[in-house]
Structures are given as structure tokens and as C-alpha cells.
Amino acid sequence: MTSRLRLLLACAAALPIALAGCKPDKLLDVVSPTTVSDDIFWSQENDAVIFLNGTYSALPSWITVIELDGLTDDGTTNRQFDDRYVYSDGSFDPQKPYSRNHWNNFYNGVARANALIANIDRIPAGRIDPARKARYVAEAKFLRGVFYLQLVSMFGDVPMPLTPLTDAEARKMTNTPAAKIYDQVLADLDAAAAVLPTTYTGADVGRATKGAALAFKARAALYAGRYQIAADAAKAVMDLGIYRLNADYGQLFLYAGENSPEIIFAHKYSKTAQAAGQNNNIFGEFGPPSNSASAHMVPIRNLVDSYQMTDGKSIKDSPLYNPAPDKMYLNRDPRLAATILFPGASWDGRTFDSRPKPLSTQPEAIDLQNENTSVTGYYIRKWIDLTDKTDRGNGGIDVSLMRYADVLLMYAEAKLEAGQPDASALAALNQVRARVSMPPVAALTRDAVRYERRAELAFEGLRLFDIRRWKIAEQVMPTPVVTGIDYIDASGQLRTATVPASARAFPQRDYLWPIPQAELDLNQNLKQNPGF
Template sequence: MATLLSVTLSSCDRDLLETFPNDRLSESLFWHNENDAKLAANALYADLDGVNIISWDALTDIAHTNQNFDVQAYIELGSYDATSSKIYTEWANAYKGIRATSYFLANVDKVTTANTALINQLKGEAKVLRAYQYIKLAGLFGDVPLITTPLSIEEGRSLTRTPVSQIWDFVDQELSEAAPLLPLTYAAADKGRVTRGAALGLLARANLWAGRYQKAANAADQVIKLGVYGLYESYEKLFSYAAENNREVLLDNQFIKDTYPNTVFQTLAPYSQKNGGSSYVPTKVLADLYETSTGKRITDSQSGYNPTQPYVNRDNRLKYSLYLEGDILPSGAVFKPQPTSGTSDAIGSTYIASTTGFNIKKYINTEDYANPANSGINIILLRYAEVLLTYAEAKIELNQLDAEVLTAINTVRNGRGDVKQPSITSTSQAELREIVRRERAVELAFEGQRLFDIRRWKIADKVVPGPVYGITYVSANGSLTTVQVVAVNKVFDVNRHYLWPIPQKEIDLNNSLVQNPGW
């Protein structure tokens, strides 16, 4: 009996040692059925960008990193190098997404199913999500390692950088192959998944950034002709909960309060709003880019612009994108940023209050006021207005100045119920180039496009450097005073800042990676 008990206990001990980890699934238990494939594809969306896209605009002329001790502030000042944690984080997050999608594509065919259409759709989603990361990496760093399969640690130590032209080739091929695998729309339960329109819209973006204008125009035209997309009727409400999943959105990162929240309210809101962070704030440069309601620049003597009432009779997108003096805040209070206002939003009242006197209004919703760190608002990554402007810009650069160019631009300018700027009629390539660039700045402000735009246009070294200015107000002595942010002088070195440095951590781990020029 004792011997039998001993053998039994020994057998039990061996069974106890043969356990599965309780924090993950073994591959032997996964990749069996359609549900496994769909769950794995769902997980890929977590690597999409979110609130961080807004931070990119603060590295340009239209916004500013509000706290000077923020790691990103050093990039504005030009006093950063390859050890910057901001730069490493963007690199690491992108390659995390690439690894996840590559792993999915290497394993999804293990699933046994007759539903090949579903598997092909999921493959298409993964290809688009991987291409999204490569578009960003190419825009930020230029040549980067092209990885399409899961790598071992040792393989990762010998990677080299792939010429950026080949990255663009890969992205073009991936998105072109993915588009026909994807549906035009999804049922309500699957809203937010990658569609054919998202694939083609990203294809247009990628080719525009690469300077491949005919391909960009063709891809944008395909999106237009799908007949699925259009502008949302209200620019003011476009970034609200009520507008989620509207027909203008091609791609977004979908969040859920309590379950999968973001911190956009806490990050951007004025300080008076439950200690809002004002982490990134608009500048005077952006405010001045919005035309008057007559369609003229404020520098035009015929515009009717009144500097003592700077926000009256302006393009409505200004007041829908920026918190301006007198606006009603989510708390019900009035926004009063002037230094002498005595409010917690007054410039200089605290180091957290906006140093320019402007705050970002997009994505700031009353529903999030009670719990600012628990926002469920979706962050838009690609929308139809961008596609229209991409189409127009590509055709302008090709000097294909037909009626469709003007239609695309004017749809953005006056195709909504609450945005009615006068139509553009110019047929001059130089004038249209300036117009479409300004439209991109004001229409897509705080949506992560400006940094890539001014770098590909090669104007960053002209528009970024210099002091940062904010609101203009009537001071106590009756004179007009323009706020200048203290001790900030933005720097953009033409010899090296058009590309970020490859993170030093990556070079330390792999000496086959060659650093970008000037770093």
C-alpha cells in the first residue's frame, strides 16, 4: 500500500509540473478555428496610434509642447539626440505593431476552415495595419529595416536599413494587394475594422509622402469613386461621441470608456478643467492661417480683419479647433486665458496653463469632464477630407489643373453645414499649391499630419525656427499685446532635422544599423 501510494504521489507530482502558463495561450492550443483567427486579428488594432499623433503637431509651427521639462520640448529646441526617449518610443511602438502583424500573417494559415474569404479579409487587415506603421517610420526616419516575418533575437541583431524607396515600394504593394480582400463596410458589430477605403486612403497618403503623385491621385480617386465616403455635416461635432463611425472616417483607433480608454481630455484640456494638462497648445501661426469669412488672409488689407476682435468673421474651423477667449468650457465656465483674467487658465497662473493662451478643442467633450483620464472617444487616423486634399495636391504637383482639383478643394472648404468658405477659382499652379497646403494645415490641425507635410515640402527649416507666440489681447493701458512664450526658441537644423536619428538603443544592440546624417 505504501509503495502504491508513493508511486501515485510521484505520478501526481509529475502532472503538477506539466502545467500551462496562465497568462498566455500555448501555440498548440491556438490557431485552430475561425474565432482564433479573428481574436488574433483584433489584438493587432491595439498597436495603432492614438493620442500621440497630436504630439507630432507640437514639433511644428502650428503647436507647442507646453511644459518645458517634457522630453518632447527638447526636440522643439533642437537639443536632442539619438538617446531621446520620445524618438525611441515611436520607433519601438511601430516595430511592436510590425512584429505582431508579421506573426499573425505567418500563422493564420494554420487555421482549419473552409471560409477562405474571412481568412483573406483578416490577412488584408493585417497587411494594412503593418503598412500603416511603415508609412510612419519612413516619414520619421527615412531608411528603416524592412521586416516581414517574425525574427529571433539573433536575427534582429544583424538587420540593416532598407532604402526608403524600397519601403515605399513595399507599402504600395501591400496596400494594393490588401484592398480587394477587404469589404467596403462592416455590420455594426465590426465597425472600426480596416476597410477597402482605409487601404486605398493609406495608399494615397503613402504615395503622396513618397512624391509619387500619379499613384497618389489614382488611389485617392479610387476612394472617391467608391461612393461610400463623404464629409460629416458638422466640423464642430466631427470629434464628438455623436459623430463616431460617421461616413467621413476611413480609419480610427476605437476606444471604450472603462475597458479601453484614452487620456485625450486629461492631456489637452485647459487647466481649469479638472487640472487638464494643456500638454500641447496651438500657436499664433495656426490661428493666423485661418482666413476671414470672406476667404481672404488676415494680412490682406481688404479682408476686414479687426485685430481688436481677432476671432470675429473668421473661417469657422478656427473656433471649432481652438479654445478662444469667451468660449464655454465643458465645466460651464468661460475660457479666459488673458494674463490678467484671474482664472486658472490665465497665462502664467501656473506652469500647466497654456503658455500661448490657446487650447486644443478637438476631442474635448463634456462627457469626459467627470473622469478626464477615462475617455472613450475614437481617435481619427484617416478621414475623407484628407483624401480630397491628397487628390488635389497630387494633381496640382502633376500640373493637371482641371475642374476636379477645384471640386476637391472646395468640397473641403464649403461642403459642410457649418463651414462655408468662398470657393477657390484660381487656375495657377503656384497659387493652388499654396492654397492646398494652407487647407491641410487648418483642416487637419492636431491630427498628426503637419510634421510630415512640412518635412516633405522641405519648408520646415523656414517655418519652424524662432519664438513661439500666442494670443493678442488689449492690455490694461489699451494697447494690443501679443503673448510670447518665455524662454522658447524653436530650432530646425536643415542639415539633420529632416530625419530623426535612429535610436541609440537600437544601434547599441545592432551595429549594422547606420545612423542618419548629422547625428
């Protein structure tokens, strides 16, 4: 996406029209056609472009994508007073702002998409190109489908307006059953795929494509348990013949990988758009303190131990595994080193040493008195590009929301769950493993698929949805204490870093987040999710 498009997006996000009727405690940020001034908007094609660009701004952001894994068995927030912390220990409630912020953001996007679809016909004939007009509507439907997929995945049965609403209409909305929401998501993505181009040039690069619509259709169908639809949609992406795996896995999450043919759809950022708010703070938020960053969310031992050895076996079964603190990371699935910083890793021209103080004198050393050092001794490496180390708050790295490796894994899983674990499905999964020189698996199994998704997609915002849809969250989440690195203490004893007061729980109710209490207070027709 060019700087011009980013600037338009930023301008649209700031326009009063795009925020008309917006109040934090409303069910929806309503954009009503009656609030749009005819002499400002819906009079020429550029109005539609600006409004559409503002709709893109509601896509999952860099912090949303990365921090969601801190609510799972892959990571933890580094501060127990952090509002996100309670989403991993099972103590959150409908009053908490974290889940409510997600609700507000995605409904903002829904409202904008609905407004464009409802208003674009007001632009006089001759003042908008018909083909581009159809594409703008298709982009809006694609975005609406993505927003509703996020909402239904997080909250289950939610209101589903498809047209702009007045305040009074919004307060009469009821919960739409999740199955119907998935129906609409699939319909929106089908409609988008039928119109959107496969590629763009110039200022339009970065917009939704046919491949993106089909890939999100596969994700939506997989989440809904409609496996044949998911397999067919993923295969349609594969058959386009325009995507392929990047040769270097680690490069995908750095500036060097932004234009990779593996990236199907991304939330675009730019350093040059800092003043317009289109930059990000990935390095400052998640990088190590040795680069003056804050490490607000960090990996945990559970994830580290899940990575296989290079022989394709687990650390429990492989003769290659050496549990010594200075040997345990050797001969591991290469995605471990590309995803996580651990003691002994090469980082910024030196050897990383996050053992507790005073064993380590490096800034990344575990120090429970310093909230910016990892409580586990592990740090995120994925997404952290050293190019940003001298300007940490002004990052421009794009965050992928859909890439080809995920499509291949969705295809394999959907075929398996549909009772069709054929050679094509096995080949799709093994293609992902081959990229990092991991040995092929001989048979397509749930364990193989689920391992691959975890190793391949860590810190890409998908683990929470995976463990919930697989109904394994209550098995993998609870733990009496969160642990981190192993190290030898000053007396020569083997120790494991533990996080104080870090017991985790996952009650059955947590398979859905609660409808925000503020919405229930405004609308008596809404029903709360069970257990809240």
C-alpha cells in the first residue's frame, strides 16, 4: 500500500463524517446517511474512496494480532496489573475494557462498511466509474465479512446489522445466532471474491483481492465447522497460482518480507506516515529491554517445549534433545529460533543472555522488580526488526492477516475433518514443513495439523481461536504456575524461572467472551453469554 493510500486512510479515520453518531457506550458507532452532508460527501468517486479507506482502519491492528497470543498457552502479559492478564486466568467479566475495545472497533468497521454500501448509489452517474464502484462495494463486503468473523469468533451470537442504523434502531437489535452470522460472512466473501481483482498496481496495492476473499472464506468456514466449504475455498486460493511460500520463514516478519508472494492480505503500516498515525510501535511494545523496549507480552515455556526436534519428534521422544540449559535449543524446529529470543541466541551482534540477575548483567536479564524485563526470560523475535531499534515508536512493518502457509494448513485440516485425508492434503501440510527443512509427516492426523499451526503461526493472533474451536482450551490453558527458561544458579543447581502468582484457569464460559455490560445496559433486547 502506497504512502498516498495510507494518508487517505488516516484522513478518513479522522473525518467527522466517519465518526458521526460515535459514542463509546453505544451498541454501534452509527454512520447514518441522514448525517452526511450532500455538499461534502457522496457526490463524487473520491468520497467513496476516502470513506472506504477509513473502513480499512478497523482491521485487526498490530497490537491486536500479537497480543492475543498472550492470552493463550503460547504467551503471557508481562504485568499482572495489565488488563489483558485476567483473560488468561479466567477472572474477567463483562465490565472489562479489553474485550469491549474489540467489540467497539469491529462494529466501527461494520458501520462504515454498511454506510458505504448504502450510500454509494447516491454518487451521480458519470461521477464514478461503474467498474470501480462495483469494486468498492466488493471491498466493503470483504471488510464487513472480516469484521463479523472477528466478532462471532470472539463473542458468538451478536447483533448483525447490514444497513446503517439510527440510535433507536440500534437499541432494538437482538443477538443473531452464530450460524446465521457465518452464513452472512460467507455470503459477503463470496460476493467480494466474484468482483475483486487478483492483483493491484500503483496506489491500490494492499487492498482486498480475490485471493484474500477466498482465503478468509476458508477461515470462516473452518471456524464454523463447514469443512467441505473450507477445503474448496482454500483449494481455490491454491489454484489461483499467484501465491507461494517465502523461501526464508524468518524474513516474512521483517521489512524484507513485506512484498513476499506468501502474503495474501496484511494490515499495512508506514514509518513515513508517523504524523498521520499509520506507523506502529511493535519494537517498543514487544522488543527486548536491551534495545530499550518494553516486552509487554512474552512467550512462555509451554510454547517453547512444543517445538519439535529436527528429526520431527517431540523433545520427550527424540534422542537429539539435550535438556541442559545451554543445549536445549539446539537441533530444534527452525521456527523456534525465528519466533523466540532465548538465552544463547544471536541478537544484535552479541549473545542474548536473559538469565536472572545477577547471573546475567545484560538488560534482558529476568528482574521481577523491572516490569520491562520478561518474567519468563523469553522474548518475541517474530515481527521485531532491528531496523527499528533506534526509532522504536515509529515502526512501519506490515502485519500479515492472511498468508499462504495458513491457506495450505487450512486446506489440510479441512480435508482431514471432512474425512478426505488424501495425498493433496498431506502434501499441503508437508509443503509448509519442507520450507523450514523439517521432515515430512507420513500421515495426516489432528496432532500433525495442530502442531503445524502452532509452530507456524505463533504470535499471529490465531492461537486463541484455534484452541477454542478445537475445544481444547480447558486442557491446555490451566496451570498452577507459568514457567520460563532453565538456568544454573550460583550454587550450581538447575532452576526453572517461574512467574509469581501466575495460576491459570479456563472455565467453560471462556469459550466466548461476554457481551460488554455497557451494551446490555443500553439495549435490554441483548442476551449475555452463559456463565457471565
